[in-house]
Amino acid sequence: MGYAGMGKKNRAAHWQEHEQSADKAEKARSKPLKDDKAKAWRKACADYLLANRYCYDCTKRGYTSPADQVAHIDQPISQVKFWNIDNWQALCEPCFQRITEGKPLTVQEPIPKDAKLYTVK
Structure with missing residues (x-):
């Protein structure tokens, strides 16, 4: 299906929906499972x-x-x-x-490499 019959409003709505979907997918990929x-x-x-x-x-x-x-x-x-x-x-x-004592460990989220942490030696 092409974009020829969509009209400007439909194209804009389509691309806005596409961008939202892409943003959602990117957030899901960057979030550790x-x-x-x-x-x-x-x-x-x-x-x-x-x-x-x-x-x-x-x-x-x-x-x-x-x-x-x-x-x-x-x-x-x-x-x-x-x-x-x-x-x-x-x-x-x-x-x-x-x-x-056999207590289960709750693993925390890893700290991202780009985290802006202040460290002291």
Whole structure:
């Protein structure tokens, strides 16, 4: 179907509707899905465990155990605290279960790269 028989008003309405639809689709694409949050957390944990290979809690007690989980040191009450790696610790499975007490983790939205955050060293 062409635009020849639409008339100026119909064309304008058509393109306005098209633009609204495109804006809505763009917003939906840029919004992370629940699965995207979990995927981002799994990737962050994998990267963290590459740099922190041993269980922090076991090391404090004089043991050496490979770490396979990441847990927060303090309760992550905000998005910034959740994604702050200074609030993470690498743990082995037994220490992870003991420290987290099996409580499920609510993954926060990742902080976008273009976020304008003020940071202090």
